[in-house]
Amino acid sequence: xxxxxxxxxxxxxxxxxxxxxxxxxxxxxxxxxxxxxxxxxxxxxxxxxxxxxxxxxxxxxxxxxxxxxxxxxxxxxxxxxxxxxxxxxxxxxxxxxxxxxxxxxxxxxxxxxxxxxxxxxxxxxxxxxxxxxxxxxxxxxxxxxxxxxxxxxxxxxxxxxxxxxxxxxxxxxxxxxxxxxxxxxxxxxxxxxxxxxxxxxxxxxxxxxxxxxxxxxxxxxxxxxxxxxxxxxxxxxxxxxxxxxxxxxxxxxxxxxxxxxxxxxxxxxxxx
Amino acid sequence: xxxxxxxxxxxxxxxxxxxxxxxxxxxxxxxxxxxxxxxxxxxxxxxxxxxxxxxxxxxxxxxxxxxxxxxxxxxxxxxxxxxxxxxxxxxxxxxxxxxxxxxxxxxxxxxxxxxxxxxxxxxxxxxxxxxxxxxxxxxxxxxxxxxxxxxxxxxxxxxxxxxxxxxxxxxxxxxxxxxxxxxxxxxxxxxxxxxxxxxxxxxxxxxxxxxxxxxxxxxxxxxxxxxxxxxxxxxxxxxxxxxxxxxxxxxxxxxxxxxxxxxxxxxxxxxxxxxxxxxxxxxxxxxxxxxxxxxx
Numbered sequence: 188x189x190x191x192x193x194x195x196x197x198x199x200x201x202x203x204x205x206x207x208x209x210x211x212x213x214x215x216x217x218x219x220x221x222x223x224x225x226x227x228x229x230x231x232x233x234x235x236x237x238x239x240x241x242x243x244x245x246x247x248x249x250x251x252x253x254x255x256x257x258x259x260x261x262x263x264x265x266x267x268x269x270x271x272x273x274x275x276x277x278x279x280x281x282x283x284x285x286x287x288x289x290x291x292x293x294x295x296x297x298x299x300x301x302x303x304x305x306x307x308x309x310x311x312x313x314x315x316x317x318x319x320x321x322x323x324x325x326x327x328x329x330x331x332x333x334x335x336x337x338x339x340x341x342x343x344x345x346x347x348x349x350x351x352x353x354x355x356x357x358x359x360x361x362x363x364x365x366x367x368x369x370x371x372x373x374x375x376x377x378x379x380x381x382x383x384x385x386x387x388x389x390x391x392x393x394x395x396x397x398x399x400x401x402x403x404x405x406x407x408x409x410x411x412x413x414x415x416x417x418x419x420x421x422x423x424x425x426x427x428x429x430x431x432x433x434x435x436x437x438x439x440x441x442x443x444x445x446x447x448x449x450x451x452x453x454x455x456x457x458x459x
Numbered sequence: 460x461x462x463x464x465x466x467x468x469x470x471x472x473x474x475x476x477x478x479x480x481x482x483x484x485x486x487x488x489x490x491x492x493x494x495x496x497x498x499x500x501x502x503x504x505x506x507x508x509x510x511x512x513x514x515x516x517x518x519x520x521x522x523x524x525x526x527x528x529x530x531x532x533x534x535x536x537x538x539x540x541x542x543x544x545x546x547x548x549x550x551x552x553x554x555x556x557x558x559x560x561x562x563x564x565x566x567x568x569x570x571x572x573x574x575x576x577x578x579x580x581x582x583x584x585x586x587x588x589x590x591x592x593x594x595x596x597x598x599x600x601x602x603x604x605x606x607x608x609x610x611x612x613x614x615x616x617x618x619x620x621x622x623x624x625x626x627x628x629x630x631x632x633x634x635x636x637x638x639x640x641x642x643x644x645x646x647x648x649x650x651x652x653x654x655x656x657x658x659x660x661x662x663x664x665x666x667x668x669x670x671x672x673x674x675x676x677x678x679x680x681x682x683x684x685x686x687x688x689x690x691x692x693x694x695x696x697x698x699x700x701x702x703x704x705x706x707x708x709x710x711x712x713x714x715x716x717x718x719x720x721x722x723x724x725x726x727x728x729x730x731x732x733x734x735x736x737x738x739x740x741x742x743x744x745x746x747x748x749x750x751x752x753x754x755x
Contacts, residue, residue: 257546277637278640281637281638286639289637293631297626298627302626305620309639309640310640310641355638
């Protein structure tokens, strides 16, 4: 990690740096208390944590949507490629190359699949680049190509998740933020999501994967952070965390016995 | 029979004007969730600028000036008020537009005074006779212009980037902004387009058979409100249907008022609201609306 920081000056590969970030809602509720984390220019970083740990707040702070929820950064810094992302319009964050896939997919249900993809690229001026991006999405997600004229609300949960990811990729992000992409999906579809995350990363886009599904997230990521009550409780290489006792105690809790037996075979399968 | 055909044309023409007003109202509501009570005054502003300038710069230039004035009013409301209060409740913004309406309407009423201003339109009270029917040219022009504008606006919403962005934002503003859509731009274009549509409607509301622009033109525009409610607050197609339904209801009840005297005089003025109440009893979100109106 520190070697990357050294090469940063010579070749500006943008990384996301979050330093000592604190966020409050409505001036009272402290959602984040001094969180620091780093997403390098390549690879997948997982952010784990239970409900209320601050995962979504962290993403809102990066994406610039805190004001829509009466949230406010009251300390710390978020930079991408050296430039601050704080107190900027969400569209500026997208223009800087950081795009979020929101939790619960939130595709535009009354728009067609095609229009959803178009909505993802409206920030980009160049029409030809847009058409090329759309063709690439239909190549990557052939199922979406079949459904292109369909209203998005008629798609299945898995199809909607793929559409949500494809829509975010339309803007050509250098960093993709994924908020709970496995939420509410069947195990088979979760596997597909994990595969897509791997592909996106392999094509050179950095990924920050926020998940409750620790087994899946640790399997596809290189590095992971565990948030608890608005702080980073644990961090380390994903391979180490997935076997660490401390991690099980803190994050997987009482069900650790069941989870570890369930997670082990899955990890083996997904890593292939 | 000839009476019926003439009334239908008159109703369609009135209805297409209401449709223009209703579309502007709906597009602002869709893009910003603001109920724009200043719409009637913006309409009157556009019409007033046409009436006040045509004798000096000619009718076509006056129309351009009127449209520009109404669009500018939309721009100012968006930039100075809506933007600043975006984080407040939509009720607060709706009340702000009532304030704007009162100020703008009072100033326009003061300028118009007790006069009835001529719009300087080339049709005047010309009529067109065809197969025994008599149609005022102004009414036909209203229908033709409204149809073109409805089609153009429909294409704008359906095919352009702004249209896709506006529909995405109407559905889920937060996600739209996460996709890089600038909500402030969506809002600005909505307010300006609404102003243009209102000004065109204002022009036709003040031409034949109306004697001209009077100090209360903004309240005439309020009759399009039932059209919005009938069609559904967030449906542009509904705005067109609602406008036509209300226009026809008004023209027909006024035209046949002699046969409806048992219901009293002035039924044409009441008909839009009667239709609105009937539709609401049947469908509380309007014919094509999806959102509940509790946020109003």
